[in-house]
Amino acid sequence: DGGITQSPKYLFRKEGQNVTLSCEQNLNHDAMYWYRQDPGQGLRLIYYSQIVNDFQKGDIAEGYSVSREKKESFPLTVTSAQKNPTAFYLCASSTQLFGSGYTIYFGEGSWLTVV
């Protein structure tokens, strides 16, 4: 089935650790995104990528990093510089970044908890 796969579903991070969340899509989409979801705050954009080897900061990029070495993969690293990383992280993709009325599709999300 076509879709967006995020792993792991649950991840625990110790203080000072970097952790990486995986995101893979087989929809042949060019654009990919990472969102952070906190209760009562909706979704906030962390990073986005229009094509391979290109990515841009979103609204809350501090403390996060990404790479886009392959079209289907867009991993997110939560670094120790992110002071409040406990949240639900959502990866998403769409056929293109610009253009009329594209739909963004989401993965199932990953919970990150600091312990």
Place this chain on the structure above:
Amino acid sequence: AQSVAQPEDQVNVAEGNPLTVKCTYSVSGNPYLFWYVQYPNRGLQFLLKYITGDNLVKGSYGFEAEFNKSQTSFHLKKPSALVSDSALYFCAVRDAGAGSYQLTFGKGTKLSVIP
């Protein structure tokens, strides 16, 4: 700048009754409008979108939404609510004329359908 508001944090409706989840938006140009649904610990699922044309948009699972330009609203509706419709609903907007790539999401409305 674009923005979206979901004025109700929670909506309660009896099973079998019609439901409405409200959304208002603000954009400088024409809007692209979207509704998503999120079940607990899951990603967002796309329900429907308005790009242009007919103001009444039909989507998945019997949901529909009406675009009202004069009231800058895009309310989600369903004629007869099911218990399984209980979830968190997000409205999102993108300004078609501003060259913006971003979807701006509302903070979500929790829908509870009471048996």
